[in-house]
Amino acid sequence: MDWQGQKLSEQLMQIMLVVFAVVSFIVGYVIGSFRMMMLIYVAGVLLTTLITVPNWPFFNRNPFNWLDPIEAERNPKPQTAAVVAKKKSVKTHQK
Amino acid sequence: MHSFWYRLNTVITISALLLALLCSLASLSDTLNLPSVDAQVEVLKVNRFRKQLTGNDEVTLTLNVSADLQSTFTWNTKQIQTYGGIFRHPNGIPTIAYRHTLQAVNDRSELILAAVIEGLREIDKWKNKMGNLAFKFRRKVSHEAAIYIVFVFLAAEYETSKNSLNQISLWDHIIQDKDQAKIQKQVPTKYPLVDQGHNLRGKLIKFVLHWYIMPKTGRTIKDKSIVSEFRLPEVYT
Numbered sequence: 001m002d003w004q005g006q007k008l009s010e011q012l013m014q015i016m017l018v019v020f021a022v023v024s025f026i027v028g029y030v031i032g033s034f035r036m037m038m039l040i041y042v043a044g045v046l047l048t049t050l051i052t053v054p055n056w057p058f059f060n061r062n063p064f065n066w067l068d069p070i071e072a073e074r075n076p077k078p079q080t081a082a083v084v085a086k087k088k089s090v091k092t093h094q095k
Numbered sequence: 096m097h098s099f100w101y102r103l104n105t106v107i108t109i110s111a112l113l114l115a116l117l118c119s120l121a122s123l124s125d126t127l128n129l130p131s132v133d134a135q136v137e138v139l140k141v142n143r144f145r146k147q148l149t150g151n152d153e154v155t156l157t158l159n160v161s162a163d164l165q166s167t168f169t170w171n172t173k174q175i176q177t178y179g180g181i182f183r184h185p186n187g188i189p190t191i192a193y194r195h196t197l198q199a200v201n202d203r204s205e206l207i208l209a210a211v212i213e214g215l216r217e218i219d220k221w222k223n224k225m226g227n228l229a230f231k232f233r234r235k236v237s238h239e240a241a242i243y244i245v246f247v248f249l250a251a252e253y254e255t256s257k258n259s260l261n262q263i264s265l266w267d268h269i270i271q272d273k274d275q276a277k278i279q280k281q282v283p284t285k286y287p288l289v290d291q292g293h294n295l296r297g298k299l300i301k302f303v304l305h306w307y308i309m310p311k312t313g314r315t316i317k318d319k320s321i322v323s324e325f326r327l328p329e330v331y332t
Contacts, residue, residue: 006096021113032170045110053102
């Protein structure tokens with residue numbers, strides 16, 4: 001999930017949960033059914049979980065633009081011989 | 096919000112917080128409800144008025160109780176109890192000598208059992224008809240188990256030289272449904288009015304209706320109303 005996707009999912013999560021809580025309370029209070037309030041709220045939570053928790057494709061519409069790996073090209077992986085030489089030099093330095 | 100578990104954790108946390116908030120609001124909405132209980136109690140007959148062998152006065156009455164507790168039911172009401180018990184206040188300190196609390200009738204387990212049996216019957220039918228191809232569960236639950244309950248009790252209260260308040264439960268009742276919250280019946284006292292001593296002859300007693308409302312969320316709401324007064328006869332029967 002990219003940066004934009006993370007922001008979107010968090011905002012979506014908060015807004016959806018609050019909206020479902022408010023709607024369920026109003027509906028439950030108006031029709032006088034505690035059970036209906038709980039059902040609407042639980043349904044809302046499940047829906048929110050389904051939408052915001054999995055890594056859906058629409059959270060990945062702004063992919064990261066990593067820098068080109070120029071540094072790696074500039075410093076190629078050292079050869080084994082070079083490593084040995086380096087090790088030697090280190091040893092001498094320690095003396 | 097970078098990983099699946101992190102997001103799941105957030106959803107659960109926020110939803111639990113909001114759930115607590117909803118329950119608090121539901122409980123708060125109960126304070127907006129001001130029930131007006133209309134109750135009347137009439138003594139039809141003094142069945143027995145005697146001195147027990149232990150020396151305590153004992154009275155049993157037949158009462159005509161009518162009460163309308165419908166306004167005590169709100170959407171958040173689970174159990175309102177009207178109850179009875181003997182409370183004595185020697186020196187103003189309440190001690191509950193006897194208190195009768197009834198368990199809510201909960202036939203939920205029976206209902207589930209019935210549903211399972213019904214389901215198995217359905218499966219058998221299908222199997223017989225079209226082999227093992229398709230099953231269908233049909234749960235038939237004819238009615239919901241009791242959810243709404245109010246506990247009501249009628250107490251007799253009087254004063255003696257020893258105790259400033261004597262409170263004795265005469266009758267109690269559990270109301271499980273708003274439709275049943277209108278009581279109108281003749282009842283013999285469930286529990287005899289027994290005094291700690293022999294002070295009852297010619298005593299003026301007050302009938303007080305107490306009710307306990309059991310909300311689904313929040314604390315039990317207690318209330319009472321003084322219903323009527325009655326003077327006991329001067330002589331034993």
